[in-house]
């Protein structure tokens with residue numbers, strides 16, 4: 591198994607890669623941390639009474655823009671690095687890649703609909719990102735109003751959480767049952783073979 595893996599890796603780059611590139615791993619776990627903070631705020635204090643939502647929105651949007659930056663950076667980096675090479679079937683490889691693309695698309699859709707759903711209260715200045723940058727108002731898109739997009743934003747969050755649940759479950763199956771190094775490829779530790787790190 592290991593020999594086949596090494597041979598396939600050598601075919602691609604001349605060197606076996608069993609871990610995701612350090613930058614991809616770092617950005618992956620930064621996404622997890624920022625998303626966790628975002629979810630905690632959105633389902634916690636942001637749901638308070640009266641104007642609470644409006645008071646928390648600047649922080650909510652600032653974290654959202656941080657997530658967007660991490661995801662865009664990660665996608666750029668991702669297009670220049672090689673994924674770990676594993677002896678999986680073509681179908682499983684395709685299904686995994688498709689699922690990861692779906693995760694990226696959903697998270698981007700959450701971010702975009704959040705922006706499209708934002709409208710400051712009448713007679714109030716737009717919220718400021720990180721306390722300084724005013725949030726540019728999104729243009730009207732299609733037939734949906736800002737309220738409509740805010741609704742879609744909230745529903746998409748649940749879809750994203752469902753996909754993340756499946757993703758984490760799959761990671762746990764790899765870690766606990768299959769023990770095939772998939773989890774190790776995304777965490778920090780000593781690489782097992784000569785990789786490009």
Ligand code: HEM
Pocket residue numbers: 625628629632633636637647650651654655657697700701702703704705706707708709740741743744747
């Ligand atoms: C991945 C990042 C994000 C997540 C997970 C997220 C999650 C959520 C959730 C769960 C709510 C509903 C809170 C409630 O039930 O009361 C919400 C509301 C909202 N979010 Fe986000 N959000 C994200 C990014 C953004 C961004 C980037 C923006 C804008 C630039 C944004 C703008 C809004 C607005 C305006 C609302 C209020 C909607 C309303 O008026 O009901 N969100 N968000």
Ligand code: HEM
Pocket residue numbers: 614618621622625664668674686690691693694697754757758761772773774775776
């Ligand atoms: C505790 C939570 C998480 C765990 C344990 C986890 C675990 C992993 C593991 C083991 C891999 C490597 C899979 C492989 O090589 O086939 C991976 C990749 C990936 N994960 Fe996660 N993950 C978590 C949360 C998330 C979240 C919140 C997102 C974003 C929405 C995410 C998005 C991705 C993506 C897109 C990849 C593919 C690599 C890439 O293209 O950057 N993960 N994850």
